[in-house]
Amino acid sequence: MVEAVLIDMFSLPANLLNNIHGLLHNTLEAVEKCSPIHTPFVYVMCCQRQGSERKGEQEFLLPVLRGFQSLKRGLEVVCAQTTAAALYTVKQRLDEKDLSIIKVILPTLRKDLMKVYIDHLFTAVYQFEFEDLQVVPDSESLQMSEHQHEGQMLPSQDVALIQSEIQMYLESLPSLKGELTILRSSLIPDDIFLHGFTTRTGGISYIPTLSSCNLFSSSKRRDPQVVVKENLRRLANAAGFNPEAFHRVKVDHANAVCVVGKTEPDSYDGIVTNQKGVTLAAPGADCIPVLFADPVRRACGAAHSGWKGTLLGVSMATVNAMVSEYGCNMKDILVVLGPSVGPCCYKLPHESAKEFHRIDPKCVRLFDSASPYIDIRRATRILLERGGILPENIQDDSITDQKQNVTFCTACHPDKFYSHFRDGTNFGTQIGFISIKD
Template identity: 65%
Template sequence: MPRFIKRGSQRTRLIRWDFLIQTGSSLKDQHLHGLSTMAKAVLIDLCHLETNSWNNQIQDSIIRTLEALGKEVSSQAPFVCLMCCQALKTKRNGEDTLQKTMQSFQCSKGRFEVVCSENTVSTLYAIKQKLDEKDISVIKIILPSQRKPLMREYTSQLFTSVYQIEYEDLEVTCEENNLPKSTAPQSELISLSVQDAEKIQNEIKMFFESLPALKGKLTLLKSSLIPDHIFLHGFTTRTGGISYISTLSSFNLFSSSKRRDPPAVVKENLRRLAVTAGFNQDTYHSVKVNHASDVWIMGKTKPESYDGIVTNQKGVTIAAPGADCIPVLFADPVRKACGAAHSGWQGTLQGVSMAVVNAMISEYGCNVKDILVVLGPSVGPCCFKLPQESAQKFHRIDPKCVRLYESSHPYVDIRRATRVLLEAGGVLPQNIQDDSVMDPNQNVTLCTSCCPNQFYSHVRDGENFGTQVGYISIKG
């Protein structure tokens, strides 16, 4: 029988290899039946095993474990994955031992896979893609207790809180399986040294850097209004990154606890943007969206959240995200200052763009007539609707901002509202670039909802949407 040990207020089940071998298919009626109802995916971590660790006893135990799982008939039966590293693969008459193992249970229900790659990160990331394809977010990982701190670091980097991950101990013989033997109580085997954590983070970083770009090359849009000899700027599109989930593919630049793209993927996309655009990733700052009109004046105390940034520091890149909301860039070539704003419909009503303009005037002595403003890709009046009560507020700014005003959800033009408010604040009409540009080769204010191959869109894609950005910096 499997035994339990006490760990704090939790009971942890230890699964022994000899238990697997002795009981075989009886696992169905004991431990594995619980797995099928508790988890949607079960990962058995064999990445600690090396070539000389693999033997017939271990192979037989795995086969019997998988056969027992294959007999599950519940609709909640889990997807089971054996994860191992390349070092474990051995050649026998031109065939992999693991492939033979795989063939032995292919006749079951097709819920089992062996994923074998160069190292733990590439193996686990390949499995993550399989789980995302199947829309699985509840995961149980069975692994030796000594591996748990390492695996927690890997999963914290590669997964977000969308996933529910729990761990279960797999007891193996340390001497035979290249695991460090420890006499410490299992309750103490939960920490990871700073050096080991950094090693894993560097391994993940190098792995992501090696991945090919998806959906074409990285493409940036630039405005002819902002002078290139003074400012570096651009608006990203959705091609050229490594995000593989459909609504985030491929150049997503925002990570959220509600989405499946982990921060490490977004960081790699940002690194590629920095290399292509020519700015320093270490001095990149994006707004912390609050859908309001707060502005961070760089160099002063940073607000907890803000939808605008202004700076006159050279070599510092500031950015605003957008996925229907407008990423707005500001440049003063005379005083050499710049700004960025995230202008959603709420921020537009609160005047976030003029708040940035006013901050540039008060902090850097800018003349409002010198400030250039470019509205980036955003949802157009063709695709954006608001409830009547909210649409009325735009109607008061300018009746032309609302179409089908009498309907319960009129179409609203947040771009036009932004222009009207900027002009009312003193910005010259010719110094504002928006969708009024007639030349399609010069227009950067494209509709995000209408262009699925170029841009992300919350309106079009729903809650699991990706994000593009507008960025600007003052050249040194």
């Protein structure tokens, strides 16, 4: 069942403006007839240009639309200077009400354009269906021209213009929830490496569980890739790295490692490089973003270590790749564990807890319960030390000085961090990142 209707009146042909009242009345009547039980929310998009370019149209169109808005409950008029701005505002209204099934009623000539905007600004969470705006049948020329582009692909330059319009609009939006904040470890020398762990402030993501500096887009979540890209651009500006030379692990919750410059695996949870200016990143929203730095051989790495990856030894697999690829010495490698779910909050089923108990009984609390508490950080440290990393070269939550600590519990700090465990399926993601300075 359709939950919302979007009527696109952004670029109506001049001969339709003369009968805008009848056109909108008929459209709304048709919407009501199709939804006799559940009346969907209705959004009408129109253009609000600066200057005199379409001033006459605005003076005529807006009063009519405002009049309908006052008469019909659940109808909202959204005026903006660009389609990107109007559609993004509509998306915010949909997300406020948790609506996902949308009918778009629009002139046929706008359909291919609108599909490109929607592909960029929405994810697979949303379902769209399209319907032609029913025109008054006294204009044969209009009816003939209506279908001339239907089904054709937009020229690539038009797609590029739409992408540029969306990007410019997103760049103009204010940051939410305060300034962008980066946590840094004192263990990694900042004269050689650029690194940090992000928090949730300073981005443009507005959905509560994703707000505001979400750095991962998924078909199952409501933040599109373009929003994540804008958040990353702001992070790169603040941190000082090039977002075009940015490599994030392709999470598989396993232990494969990618070596930058070699054939990239389909999925991997560790990544290493010795190339200057290439930024490596690992996500985390309870799972541990782990950073690796060798100041002697000037190599670095990043790993995503959830409970499965921890048991599979992803951190040592990343260390071993640095040793084999760049001749690193175990005793020179520095390892920092970033914000992640702590043993205070994290539970696993008893069967999975057994595996952590085998690593060290201290990794499990209330072992005899159905869902014991698990310390994946302690397990990661133990496996690293057994692999040859020096204890003093590992930074984790054993650091008691809060000014030095970067391994906060993500579930315990909703103001600072995202947490899948705490927030559910539409959760945001922070990252740990590292690169070798030029």
